[in-house]
Amino acid sequence: MDAVSYATELRDVSYRYPNAEEWSLRHINLSVEKGKFVAIMGPNGAGKTTLSLCLNGLIPQLMEGEMTGEVQAAGLDTGKFRVQTLARHVGLVLQDPEAQIFGRTVWEDVTFGPSNFVFPLPEIEACGRTALELVGLRGFAHRNTAELSGGEKQRLALAGILALEPEILVLDEPTAEMDPLGRQELYAVLDRLRREKGITVIVVEHSPDEVLTRADEVVVLDKGQMVWQGIPAELFADTSLVAKFGLRPPRACRLGHARETGSRKQPKEPGAEAEKTPVIEIKGLVYCYDSAPPVLRGVDLRVFAGEFVALVGPNGAGKTTLAKHLNGLLKPRRGDVWVANRNTKEHTVGELAGTVGYLFQNPDHQIFAASVQKEITYGLKNTNIAQDCINERITEALRFTGLSAVREKHPFSLSRGDRQLLAVASILALGPQVLVIDEPTAGLDWTGVQKLMTLIRHLHSQGTTVIMISHDMDLVAEYAQRVVVMKDGQVQRDGSVQELFVDPVTMTGAALAVQPNPNELNIEKRPAMPVITSIPGKTVPLEPVFDQNTHSCAAGSRDVKDLPNSSLWKCLDVRTKVTVFFTMIVLACLFQSPVLNLALTAGIAMMAWWSGVRPRRIAGVLMPLVPVFVLVLAVNAISFAPGLSGHHFVLSGSGIERGITFVLRILMMVLATAFLTVSTPVDEIVQLLHNLRLPPSAAFVITTAIRFIPALDRRRIQILEAQQARGARLEAKGITGPVRAYIPIMVPLLIYSIITANSLAMAMLDRGFGFAREVTQLRETSFSGKDFMILGVTILVLAVLIYARLVMQ
Incomplete structure (x- = not known):
């Protein structure tokens, strides 16, 4: 086949980071045809992100290290052309969305790239508006980027690249923090871009479900080597191969039984005695950041001792904001939050830490010590526990999480999965009654997911109350006893897992749709998204870019963060x-x-x-x-x-x-x-x-x-x-x-x-x-x-x- 038909080619590429003993990539040979959809899969640490950085010249031009071989993208040698030149042809969405947001407002950020490439102003307006519509952020133009949820930031990072209209789109785990419907919408957009613009799509992904229905080819990496390449159906039809590579099985292999029972290993329901003991009680909770509109609007909720509660809902529903009230990180503007009969308004976070353990969405946000052991020790030293007991708790936490062998290592030398386990260990050492976990499996491979969730299930079986925020409805179906659905800062539904999964109205309305037929997918399901019948070119007539009514400050507010040029x-x-x-x-x-x-x-x-x-x-x-x-x-x-x-x-x-x-x-x-x-x-x-x-x-x-x-x-x-x-x-x-x-x-x-x-x-x-x-x-x-x-x-x-x-x- 003629080389011109390839969007990108890697010829015997190997790469090793500075001061590293092992090679992150080993003799990679890969050719991707124009207009194709290729998924890069494999366990954490396999070299997937490193490979994506090679495709637009960040390796070797910005990242130091040793590289051999040659990479061609859009007909350009990535080692000879500037990254800025390559970026016009190869758009790369990095793993961390926060590192890619440059504007104070959504509109400033999405237009940052086109302005750097000197697009005429009318073209910038058209490209920026189209990109926001495609990712479901229409009406967000005035929003302060610091106030977006994790999923919304992920959408904005993608919009910033789509506004450049690249020929090749490389996405590194683009849906890790998105709600289920958001993932469906994103992949529907990628399909449309391929169909109407001929864009080549290369996605690093852990979830097999979108890959199975959309990818033309799957490449599996392990320890820096290509260990499998072929059609998705062939890979996922072989369960032994899927298990060998540590990949997550497709939903078709997991969901049937979970839908019937609510869980494959449903935890026992709390007894009558437990139901009389609310460990958390929320009454009329209202919260807003500064003087912005309320994020939580009159939330009432009771969680009983020993329950496993899943907190679900679309991006921006207020789930994390609610969770941060449970250990006092946020204090109610109105209403009350009671934890073990203590009002959080009257107690500090430190005083509540022994009762409520909080696992943040990103494990790296809560790791700050120089070794694994010191990380676990930090919280214990803030208590009145005797030193002998501290040593016992450290040993037990390390044993329980399987980290005993790495106790002297620096946390950032561990894999993403082990860092997540370390975050759990540092909380468990305090012996909390309640464990609040925010998107615990985001960014983890299937082995890491199973290891972490097995640990959490064991904790629950020992009497720990678990409150889990998750967009992974499969995990909700398998592990949770009760589901609280949030939307627009309010509790929309509160009931059993079985009741939720047979309620299509709630599932769809709260962006929790499990797996609609891709051919029937309608990306207009979000009210804010207009009908997009085609991908506009650069000569689209201009329409109003901002929808002022979608986000306004509260009455009487002096807050100006969301209203550019208002001061x-x-x-x-x-x-x-x-x-x-x-x-x-x-x-x-x-x-x-x-x-x-x-x-x-x-x-x-x-x-x-x-x-x-x-x-x-x-x-x-x-x-x-x-x-x-x-x-x-x-x-x-x-x-x-x-x-x-x-x-x-x-x-x-x-x-x-x-x-x-x-x-x-x-x-x-x-x-x-x-x-x-x-x-x-x-x-x-x-x-x-x-x-x-x-x-x-x-x-x-x-x-x-x-x-x-x-x-x-x-x-x-x-x-x-x-x-x-x-x-x-x-x-x-x-x-x-x-x-x-x-x-x-x-x-x-x-x-x-x-x-x-x-x-x-x-x-x-x-x-x-x-x-x-x-x-x-x-x-x-x-x-x-x-x-x-x-x-x-x-x-x-x-x-x-x-x-x-x-x-x-």
């Missing part, structure tokens, strides 16, 4: 904001007066608040800097002075004044960065850097750093939540208490910084950053009357203060 500062040109920022910095450097620096800092803080940066977020960012502030004050305020008895320490009034000034300058820099990040779209910052004629490498570093700040802040919050869930008392008393509480996050935050910086760099190149010297501006950049007014006031203040300084001299 004075968001309306200003980015050049005006940067001018104001640097003017304040110049003034701070010219004047040593603490009073003036305090006034400037207060001014920046006010601008940040008007731009949507809440005081709580500002405090969270500044808290880790408290040790720096103390050190700066001490160095400037304390000095040595000679005396009759030798040298001694003295406090200097001028030194204290100087130290306060330096602290205020640091505060000003942090607040100004937060102000610029929140109030300025990414494309405006990128355009400004280009206009300043900065080298592409410098512009890349600055833009990555700006994008990195909110990502780092989110990770800080995740680590703090994980530590609180294991008994950490962050409300420690005294001046040094808060500082001591933050010290444990420094090392994991540094590790995360290195990992995330690399992921962000890959994602930015994948979206075409640096492709051209200029980018398409999504809005007018001409100065308005407000800009001239602000600049005039700034220049006037600068002139007056400089004049005053000269006069004083």
Whole structure:
């Protein structure tokens, strides 16, 4: 067959990461024909993600290591063409959706790639609108990306790539956090893109059900080698082969009996005595983030001791928000949550940690120690348990999870499945009565799923109450006794598994459809999605892009995060904001007066608040800097002075004044960065850097750093939540208490910084950053009357203060 008919070819490709002993890929030879759908399957650690990174040049161009062989994609040698050039032909959706989101709002993010490739503005509008419609995010344009659920972020990451209209689409576990109907819709979209656009689709996937009905070919990897290649039906018809490769059997082999009984090994129902003992009781729970619309709307729920409850529903239904109320990570705005007869409003997370164990959606969000044993030890040291008992609990947790042999290893050297087991072990060591697990099997291979769920079932059999959030309805059918269905922040249905599975109205309405016929699939099932009869080209007539009615702030709200350009500062040109920022910095450097620096800092803080940066977020960012502030004050305020008895320490009034000034300058820099990040779209910052004629490498570093700040802040919050869930008392008393509480996050935050910086760099190149010297501006950049007014006031203040300084001299 002629080579031109291939979308991508790998010829004897091998790859080894830096400092690694084993090769991640070994002599891979693979040719994918144009327009075909190929699934890459295999256990965790088989090399699937590494293979996907080879297809658009991230390996070897960005990822260091040793590579042999050749990769051709869309007729281009991935080792010779820039990643930005390849990204126009090969779209890669990475495994972690958060690392691929660059915009403050959904619309800013989905248009980031097309603007980097200098699409004309009308084409950007058309591509962005179409991409959002295809992934089911129509009407989300104004939404703040930080407030999206995990599944919604996964949809947005895909939309950002679809907006580029690539020839080859590579997706690394694209549906791991999506609800069942969302998965169906995604694969329906991929089918349509193949049919109407001829796009080649390569998907890394653990679930066999979509692969079985849609893929033209399956490639199985194991330990970096291709161990099987062929038609899906041939692979999954051979159960011994499926078991040998550690793959999940198709639903047809698992679901029949589960549908009849609710479970293949249905746990016994709680007895009458258990039913009289509600371990969790929720009454009229209402919760909203800041002043945004309520995420939970009057939830009433009782969970009895010894139950296994599944919490299900579509992405964005409020499941995780509800779960975080069960151990006090979130406090009700209205209503009450009672855990073991204790109101969570009156108790800290640390006080509830011994009663409710919380397993986060991503195990990496709750791992922060240097070894497996230290990870388990962390929570126990926050209790009053004697050291002998602590050692016993550690040993038992390691034995129970099968991690005894790796107790001295670093957690991040383990596989994804073992890291999930470690997260379970760290919670189990505390001996909680209730175990809350959020999407425990997302991203796990079938072996990992079975191992984890067997462990959870054993815990339940010993009397632990289990509350499991899951989109995997097969697991719900097999393990749960009771299902609570959530939709739009409310409990839509609460009953047995058997009752739910024979209720097609609830199943479909809550995006829980098990397996509709692909030929009958209607992606309009979500009310927000319009009819899409074809994939629009770049000349589609423009229609209104934003649906203002789909997301509005609560009445009387001053929250502006979801409404771009709703404040004075968001309306200003980015050049005006940067001018104001640097003017304040110049003034701070010219004047040593603490009073003036305090006034400037207060001014920046006010601008940040008007731009949507809440005081709580500002405090969270500044808290880790408290040790720096103390050190700066001490160095400037304390000095040595000679005396009759030798040298001694003295406090200097001028030194204290100087130290306060330096602290205020640091505060000003942090607040100004937060102000610029929140109030300025990414494309405006990128355009400004280009206009300043900065080298592409410098512009890349600055833009990555700006994008990195909110990502780092989110990770800080995740680590703090994980530590609180294991008994950490962050409300420690005294001046040094808060500082001591933050010290444990420094090392994991540094590790995360290195990992995330690399992921962000890959994602930015994948979206075409640096492709051209200029980018398409999504809005007018001409100065308005407000800009001239602000600049005039700034220049006037600068002139007056400089004049005053000269006069004083």
